Amino acid sequence: MSASDATALQAQHDALGNKVRQLKADKAPADEIAANVTELKALKEKMASLGLGPASANGSGGKAGKQGGEGGGSSAAASSSKYTLKTPKGTRDWEPLSMSLRTKIFDTITTVFKKHGAVTIDTPVFELKEILSGKYGEDSKLIYDLQDQGGELCSLRYDLTVPFARFVAMNSAEYGNIKRYHVAKVYRRDQPAMSKGRFREFYQCDFDIAGVYDPMLPDAEILLIVVETLDALGLEGFTIKLNHRKILDGIFDVCGVPSDKTRAISSAVDKLDKSPWEEVRREMTEDKGLDGGVADKIGTYVSRKGGRELVEALQADEGLKGHKKAVEGLNDMALLYDYLDIYGVSDKMSFDLSLARGLDYYTGIIYEAVTSASAPPSFVAGSSATEAATAPATTAPSKSAKKDKAAKDGDDAFDESKVGVGSIAAGGRYDNLVGMFSNSKKPDAVPCVGVSVGVERVFAIMMARLREQEEKGIKSDVRAKDVDVFIMSMGGDGQLKERMKVAKMLWDAGVKTEFLYKGKPKPAPQWTAIEKAQTPLAVMIAPDEWKQGSVVVKEQKGRESEEGQGKGETVKVDDLVAYIKAKLASF
Amino acid sequence: MSASDATALQAQHDALGNKVRQLKADKAPADEIAANVTELKALKEKMASLGLGPASANGSGGKAGKQGGEGGGSSAAASSSKYTLKTPKGTRDWEPLSMSLRTKIFDTITTVFKKHGAVTIDTPVFELKEILSGKYGEDSKLIYDLQDQGGELCSLRYDLTVPFARFVAMNSAEYGNIKRYHVAKVYRRDQPAMSKGRFREFYQCDFDIAGVYDPMLPDAEILLIVVETLDALGLEGFTIKLNHRKILDGIFDVCGVPSDKTRAISSAVDKLDKSPWEEVRREMTEDKGLDGGVADKIGTYVSRKGGRELVEALQADEGLKGHKKAVEGLNDMALLYDYLDIYGVSDKMSFDLSLARGLDYYTGIIYEAVTSASAPPSFVAGSSATEAATAPATTAPSKSAKKDKAAKDGDDAFDESKVGVGSIAAGGRYDNLVGMFSNSKKPDAVPCVGVSVGVERVFAIMMARLREQEEKGIKSDVRAKDVDVFIMSMGGDGQLKERMKVAKMLWDAGVKTEFLYKGKPKPAPQWTAIEKAQTPLAVMIAPDEWKQGSVVVKEQKGRESEEGQGKGETVKVDDLVAYIKAKLASF
Known part of the structure; x- marks a missing residue:
């Protein structure tokens, strides 16, 4: 059980605690709250079994909270401070990984x-x-x-x-x-x-x-x-579902929908991607007072979907071909298909007469990618x-x-x-x-x-x-922190000024670089920082190599431990920028 | 007087009209409104002298407005529609060039x-x-x-x-x-x-x-x-002005400022970058009731600025060297200078004891780049x-x-x-x-x-x-529209499908490309589009070349007219993507 593992568990615990509080504050469905509470309890048990009292248990920080080094701990603050530490209902923070x-x-x-x-x-x-x-x-x-x-x-x-x-x-x-x-x-x-x-x-x-x-x-x-x-x-x-408002209006008109019911009927049609026709027909006739025969006529149209051949079939349709607006819409669709053919995307389209969408704005074609x-x-x-x-x-x-x-x-x-x-x-x-x-x-x-x-x-x-890949151990190209080099101190007096000099050199060359803001950092927190950020390159400064004008560059592969990796390559400080740039270009 | 010139004048006119309306709505200073009204009048006169009635003059669009092809014209709408066409007070739209x-x-x-x-x-x-x-x-x-x-x-x-x-x-x-x-x-x-x-x-x-x-x-x-x-x-x-809250507090303390006056005196000191000492001293003593002797003592400190040598001088200062907080601040500054030296930026700093800044948050160093x-x-x-x-x-x-x-x-x-x-x-x-x-x-x-x-x-x-460069005719790398290729029709039936095919080819290759959404566009509006966006490459499709599987690529240099340019280079359509990519890479 490393300190970073404990911190991670504590972080998970705090996040889950915050989520439960937010759900309660938002009056979320009971089953949703219950599921998260169960998860939180399980986590608390796990932490207890590892000898970690969650920081929120006593408000002043358990072991894990203290290891974090930041005092109180967030869930303690969230649960008993004078502030309700949350974002407003329905809003969220975007943490670094989400932002990436x-x-x-x-x-x-x-x-x-x-x-x-x-x-x-x-x-x-x-x-x-x-x-x-x-x-x-x-x-x-x-x-x-x-x-x-x-x-x-x-x-x-x-x-x-x-x-x-x-x-x-x-x-x-x-x-x-x-x-x-x-x-x-x-x-x-x-x-x-x-x-x-x-x-x-x-x-x-x-x-x-x-x-x-x-x-x-x-x-x-x-x-x-x-x-x-x-x-x-x-x-x-x-698939991109396509339809045209003028065609839809033409169909309703031709089928005999009174103009004051057009909107309501269109709204019913729009549900055909979820509900069976029988249910939509019931809504039209029972809820919206449409004549059953008219509804059945609509049914023969709005159940149809296809491609250009459907455009042509409708252009030949006895009912629609005399309807000015419908003809305009169908001509638009025919021309659209000509263009979509040139662009090579006709096969992604589905001309779908059940697509109605909102009515307030649209005056021509409408579409929805599913x-x-x-x-x-x-x-x-x-x-x-x-x-x-x-x-x-x-x-x-x-x-x-x-x-x-x-x-x-x-x-x-x-x-x-x-x-x-x-x-x-x-x-x-x-x-x-x-x-x-x-x-x-x-x-x-x-x-x-x-x-x-x-x-x-x-x-x-x-x-x-991303989460799925993470669970499978697949390394993603999305990292919370996009940093390429971590400069480590290896023994000695901490090599602070040396680390700063190397960092400055790399920054000047545009290389994304960081190091620990500690005068004499121990190896463990440095490796933790590298692991957490998945930093691809470590530049290691040791007193003996430094005297000879050199550092060691170690490529970090995945999340393997320090021991599992090679000794790295000794590089002259004067050649470091070129070496690092070549390495990064090769990734 | 080209159509695009007229449109540009009209746009300028509309923008200025909107600005005046916004200023009036915001109750801006009278002289600011007057200056803009004068400018607007001058523009109207200029337009009139060119035979262009500004669209806002009659509400239904003058010549320029009609040339725009969009009917009414914005200022007409702005001046008499049911809506107040403006953004809320103190806010603005970011138009494309500003966004770039x-x-x-x-x-x-x-x-x-x-x-x-x-x-x-x-x-x-x-x-x-x-x-x-x-x-x-x-x-x-x-x-x-x-x-x-x-x-x-x-x-x-x-x-x-x-x-x-x-x-x-x-x-x-x-x-x-x-x-x-x-x-x-x-x-x-x-x-x-x-x-x-x-x-x-x-x-x-x-x-x-x-x-x-x-x-x-x-x-x-x-x-x-x-x-x-x-x-x-x-x-x-x-220059980056530097100071430290603890040093400032130490100075006030050592000089004898009563603690309940610290904030007010600090605020007075903060004005030293604008006002002479005499004025600040007057504020301290007359407005804020500070003892004149205390003010004079403060004056001997806050007039000082420098670098590391000033840190050392203050560390040796009889008054400050016995003050715990001041010593802490000075030690911070000395260490900071060590680090700034390593980073090679000490010469950009000015340790300036008159920098006070806001008091609510700050507890350590404060800085302001001027x-x-x-x-x-x-x-x-x-x-x-x-x-x-x-x-x-x-x-x-x-x-x-x-x-x-x-x-x-x-x-x-x-x-x-x-x-x-x-x-x-x-x-x-x-x-x-x-x-x-x-x-x-x-x-x-x-x-x-x-x-x-x-x-x-x-x-x-x-x-x-950017505006200055524009006036001097210097081409900027900031363009409102970042597009690389414009596909032109040169005569014939407008080559719409050919233009679409070439566009699709370039889009597939990731090349930023556009063409006019017209079946048979005339040359003028196409050249205008190229000029306006400063598109670097024109791909010209003419019936004869197309039959032989070729197009002409013309490099656009600055805003010269069509006539001033070469004939361009004939390129096989099959080679076009590679040719364009090489051209763009060479810019």
């Missing part, structure tokens, strides 16, 4: 976006309240308002789409044509389910193309970008990541009202019926949103099409993978 | 931080209100609260230091020893002066080292990091960037109270006396802040030392430089 993974995901995604000539913008985290009002239907009640402390009334942004539309409307002369991406946090005062990854503060990662262009060209490129992004993230087995295969079970159901993926869609009032009610009832299962299983990216064409901010005679003066990648869900999937 | 520069600055800074083995964390944008309470003295009134919509009371973070301390206290077993950086927005409901770069939402860029280590090792490394950071940013001629030479005049006075640089310092109640009063009086000149001229980074040691969050018997159980780089000011300086 998050950075990697963002870099991967934005590299794809930039490859397509996108610029990025940023907008304030809060907007004038009136800018957000009337954009999110009943979900408006989930908007966080700032307190009225005098001056303007402001609200935290609910998504990145409305601020983007406000920006474009405000600067349309210069930015009326723009391809932009925006990665930033958004805020929803929703019922959090943090164990499922649904947060009140979460990231969205949006790419949008604004401007008047020839039909379907930006749309096709965005679908290509979705494919490239999911490929780059290593998410296998995804990847049930790669999602771990706990993330298959809806989550905040899904909300990120479906940003504009969550504005559908009927759905959100239902969701909110379900949340209040403490029923989290509603997520299942809310969005597609494993939805990982989603979007569509919204031609009238910018127009809502201007008094232009043409509401579609600045048409837009965009996609939102569900980065929180991507993060959850990747983090689960 | 901002990204470059952040990358430069974080590269230095990471070189020293720092990890990064992130915390929520809001914290529980009680976490922030009692940390900022009278500045607490500048905290943005979220509205009480049921549940916990929360506030937007005021700086990154308190959330960091909360994080460390909450996770001290695992993160009681941590080098972390954090680049994120913070919020202060201060009186904005946007023309001076003082915002209500602004970035901070913090690096801190928490943990128990041997004396002055983390402190010295942080000072080295400040030097490396400012060097990496290309800010010449900076670079008056490189700051453009408008940014020399205090700004939000300065606040970023002085994050913990702004917690000094007496100063902020003064500031707030001055702000309310509409007097912006107070900034001059608030912070050092050209302060660009600042920080110090704060050993007791983490302890405020725990109930540990040892308040300094997790001692910390850190620095905050004034990124908003750095941004302002760099942006001014």
